[in-house]
Amino acid sequence: MTTGPDALFRTLADPTRRALFEQLCREGELTVTRLTEGASVSQPAVSKHLGALRRAGLVLDRHEGRHTHYRANPEALGPLRDWTDEMTSFWERRIDALEDLMKRMDR
């Protein structure tokens, strides 16, 4: 169920989709109608965005009668955090190497 950074970035790039995910993080489990009320687009659009979020592993769904409840799965953000950590550490490692070099040049 864990997706790479690529799918995460692409999925979260859309503002409407990100807003849906944010609402689910804030308010917990919600139905499609409830999410559609808060959104600025039609119900089919909301359903499609939820499908994309689900395929990326960012949300989970639960069927109950004719309702579908969606909830956020923030654990799916892991690879995204790992990626930013990696990029930052690359940079810091380079800074450290530069400092070492300058120290060696001093003596």
Added chain:
Amino acid sequence: MTTGPDALFRTLADPTRRALFEQLCREGELTVTRLTEGASVSQPAVSKHLGALRRAGLVLDRHEGRHTHYRANPEALGPLRDWTDEMTSFWERRIDALEDLMKRMDR
């Protein structure tokens, strides 16, 4: 120079662009020709992607004669980290509230 999560997600959603940023994080300062060699697209495409990264504050450029040196600016990833932290904390806060509720229901 600090950009919101929206611009960051949209800018990093493209694989080619993200690869350029990753290379700059790993290898430090590089010229456009050097970056084009490693990329799988033409030089104009690389230039456009670098422009997008620069507008998002993710890279900085330095002109030296007829060369332009680009370098990563990982500090720009801050809002992205803040956003993921916020989403995770929303979720954890909800879990905590749920546990409290269950404790109250026990007694």
Added chain:
DNA sequence: GCTACTCATAACTAAACTCGAATATGATAG
């Protein structure tokens, strides 16, 4: 001066994405 080199921009094409309308599917109520 001229030529070669580096990078950015312009103009265009093709593919991808998003949206709403209409429709299909599936479940409950009467």
Added chain:
DNA sequence: CTATCATATTCGAGTTTAGTTATGAGTAGC
């Protein structure tokens, strides 16, 4: 069984985006 409600899917139009080639602007070296 039929009607209605909740959600998903299909389809076509409009928009955005990334890619290309061609070209322009600025610099280095002869």
